[in-house]
Amino acid sequence: MTSKQANLLQGTLDLLVLRALGPGELHGLGISRRIEQITKGTFLVKPGSLFPALHRMEEAGWLSSFWGESENNRRAKFYRLTKAGKRQLEVETEQWTTVALAMTNALKAT
Amino acid sequence: MAIWSRVKSAFRNLSPKRRVAIEDELEDELRAYVEMVADERIAAGMSASEARRTVLAEFGGIEPVKQAMRDRRAGVGFESLWQDARFGLRQLRRNPGFTLAAVAALAMGIGANTAIFSVVNAVLLKPLSYPDADRMVLFLRASTLLASNLVNVREFHIYQRQTSVFQDIAAYDIAGPGFNLTGDRPEQLHGIHVTEPYFRLYGAPVSLGRVFTPQDDSPNGGNVVILSYGLWQRRFGGDPSVVGRSLQLGNEPHTIIGVLGKDFLSDPAADIWLPFQFDPASNDPNHFFRVTARLKPGITLTQANAQLQLATAQYHRDYPQADPKQQFAVGMLRDSVIGDARNSLLLMLGAVSLVLLIACANVANLLLVRATGRSREFAIRAALGARRGRIVRQLLVESLLLSVSGGVLGLVLGFAGVRALLALSPAGLPRIGQDGSAITMDLRVLFFTLAVSLLTGILFGLFPALSASRIDLNSTLKESSRSGAGFRQGKARSLLVISEVSLALVLLICAALLIRTFIALRGVGPGFDAHDALTMEMSLNGARYQTAAGVDQLLRDGRERINAIPGVEASAAGYWLPGDVGDNAFFRFVDRTTEKGCCLTKWMSMTPGYLGLFRIPVLRGRDFTENDNAAAPGVDLVNEAFARQFWPNQDPVGQHILRGKRVESIIGVVADFHNSGLAKPADPMMMSPIAQVSDGYTAAYSNIQPLFWLVRTRGDPQPSIPAIAEQLRIASAGFPVAHIRTMDQVMGLSTARQSFNMLLLTIFGAVALLLAAIGIYGLMAYSVAQRTQEIGIRMALGADRDRIRNLVVGQGMRLAFIGIVAGIAASFALTRLLSSFLFGVKPWDPAVFVAAPLILTAIALLAVWLPAARASKVDPMQALRAE
DSSP states (O other): OOTTSOOOOTTHHHHHHHHHTSSSOEEHHHHHHHHHHHTTTSOOOOHHHHHHHHHHHHHTTSEEEEEEEOTTSOEEEEEEEOHHHHHHHHHHHHHHHHHHHHHHHHHHOO | OHHHHHHHHHHHHHSHHHHHHHHHHHHHHHHHHHHHHHHHHHHTTOOHHHHHHHHHHHHTOHHHHHHHHHHHSTTHHHHHHHHHHHHHHHHHHHOHHHHHHHHHHHHHHHHHHHHHHHHHIIIIISOOSSTTGGGEEEEEEEOSSOEESOBOHHHHHHHHTOTTTEEEEEEEESSOOOEEEOSSSOEEEOEEEEOTTHHHHTTOOEEEEOOOOTTTTSTTOOSEEEEOHHHHHHHHTTOGGGTTOEEEETTEEEEEEEEEOTTOOOSSOOSEEEEOOOOTTOOOOOOOEEEEEEEOTTOOHHHHHHHHHHHHHHHHHHOTTSOTTOEEEEEEHHHHHHTTHHHHHHHHHHHHHHHHHHHHHHHHHHHHHHHHHTHHHHHHHHHTTOOHHHHHHHHHHHHHHHHHHHHHHHHHHHHHHHHHHHHHSOOOOTTSOGGGTTOOOOHHHHHHHHHHHHHHHHHHHHHHHHHHHOOOHHHHHHSOTTOOOOHHHHHHHHHHHHHHHHHHHHHHHHHHHHHHHHHHHHHSOOSSOOTTEEEEEEOOOSGGGGSHHHHHHHHHHHHHHHHTSTTEEEEEEESSBTTBOOOEEEOEESSSOOOTTOOEEEEEEEOTTHHHHTTOOEEEEOOOOTTOSTTSOOEEEEEHHHHHHHOTTSOOTTOEEEETTEEEEEEEEEOOOOSBOTTSOOOOEEEEEGGGSOHHHHHHHHHHOOEEEEEEESSOSGGGHHHHHHHHHHHTTSOOOEEEEEHHHHHHHHTHHHHHHHHHHHHHHHHHHHHHHHHHHHHHHHHHHHTHHHHHHHHHTTOOHHHHHHHHHHHHHHHHHHHHHHHHHHHHHHGGGGGGGOSSSOTTOHHHHHHHHHHHHHHHHHHHHHHHHHHHTOOHHHHHHTO
């Protein structure tokens, strides 16, 4: 892990996964790459945290999964957002925006 | 929603098939990830093997990721609990000796509790089986001389007017005189008289016909009768056309108007019901029936009693000559049904909880021993990352497994045990049915047993679990497996044994006190000779027995016939048995003025020969003879207690008393006998010849009480029974006799409650003693095994075998003695509570307080002797080399 890469804040992983799956279905590696991409390399999600999170979110009903073919013809498990997952994405985005704004203001205040 | 989704997943995850599928998917998913990253690296020019190696290295191992995914999964708590349970079961199976001992101790403890609770449930907890039973009340009457729930007609009419607080006010016979069903199969039926609202009050279901109307219950309502379902089936084969037919009762036809439902349980039990048909103008002073009613909705017992106080005041204004202390009140019907059984049962509950505590202490001790043996197992688990909570949970799961198995076994044992016990020894308890058949296994009993099992599991499991999980990893793992328990545990175990011993002693002392009570009761000379005497009851139905002359004629004829039977030594009759005289009579003195309400005495009427048959001596004066008949001057006998109370310094013989308007003379003083139970001294009592009783009284007796025929035979009375019954049937023109019993049986029944209490407490005391002995034995045996090395060294240094043995015995007995001292102290405080159950022995009976500790000491000595003997046989060479 390079110094640029931040530790995932508690709770941010869920939001990132939901966001990564927003446009469409991805497999585990795809999700990991997508997060790296959309955070411009700030967050590198390791499989050790990614997969348990995916399973937990699936059991919570936010994600559904199916087996499919990867771009280079490997059998892989794909995840996509469910209706509940889309709602959850909205809720968490809103919460995060509120928190981030508040934090930014708090840190700017003299 | 997310929660619901997780719950669903949790349930899905519990299925084993599904678990295998999930495991496979986990594996596949992670493999796919590794392969895909490796593919990329190969494409970038890395060698295949190098690519995989680097990916896996970055991955940090597939297994931990899988474990992390498993731990996240919903329902993982259940799953690991299930794992704990399976592991616990394996552990228990591997130690059958330990498991057996623990389950047996718990089964005894929980079984005893289940047994007693099932009785408590049947007697105290189950509601009466009548509608709105919690509003049913019984009328009570207090006066200067006695408190009673018996009512006379005049008082009944007063009660009937209290409609502002009561509804369905009904009168019914207390036991009923019995009715002679005559015809080709004579049979004595149990019948009671009731007033019209009775069936409504008790919610009696009607199978056929109808119940009494106010018209049926009026003085000219005619001879009508209602049958029980049982009698209808038995005598009429369930014939639906029985309504309107006639039933011959005491040679008088009665029209059957209805049949009650199958499940109706009346108290007192009855085969037939007849209407009282009270005369509204009746002035009958006799109190011979009970009255119950239902409180109107919203009325409390206090409000009802306030209303009755007003009625009492009105009564005294209307009848200024009445006993000024007379007062009316009501109490809950259920309380009167339960009576003093509550105290007995509470005593038993107390005793069984002690047994359970001892069993818990015992199992806790066993668990402590086992935990020491398993300390390395826990240390290894802790080293591998198990948190303390996880280890405590594992141990608690094991103890719950033990307690629940003990509970299941105890449920079966306790339930079967109490039924067997009641079949052997009638308890004299209300509401338990024939031989305890009303004691049933219901949800409440099951729930009680489950709760007790879980609670005991936690009670005896928590302390050992907490102490076992307090592990110093470093030293435990380094120690050899044979090293002993820490100081703290040793102390805890000693404390447990001490409390076991003291609790067992408390139970032993209580049991011993009850045994002494029972012996004292049995040792009481009742004051009459009950051996080889027979009693049988006859109901005197019909017009002939409404007069003293009619009854006297039957008694003379019957006794003549019985006396002619070979083997019969003497015969007599009376309305009461000598051990339980239930009637009272008023009298006044001819030569003294007496205050209002005086004087009341126990009273019974009898034929000549009654006293002689029971070998009750007449101390002064003479017994009744056949010449003391209706035409002769009125005569009475009194007992010593009566003479002491009313003529303290004079000879009562030759004195005169007034009964009503008639002057009667006292012709003799009879030795006291226990006329109201063995536990009470003789009450003052007066006796009159049946032939001289007034017609009114005779009629009242014929209507409410059966007559007792009494026969003494030479030797065993059983063979003479058929001949006696046959002669009595002839003398009475067809009446059967019922309830044929020897007086020995009657006396046995009179102490049934005490003997049941004693039996139970003795069993509990023995169980407690056994458990305590096992506790001491276990502790000492374990400590000897732990200290083999030390003993070896002592021997090597010159201690001889006796010394070693005494050392072990001394240590064990020290614990026992501390326990005994504590137990004696506790007993001093507790046996006071027992005093109402005791007879002829003080709560601090010195003999008991010496004997019970001695017994316990002897048993404890035996329990420590075995391990001590083993210690003294240790071979020092072997003990030292073993390390």
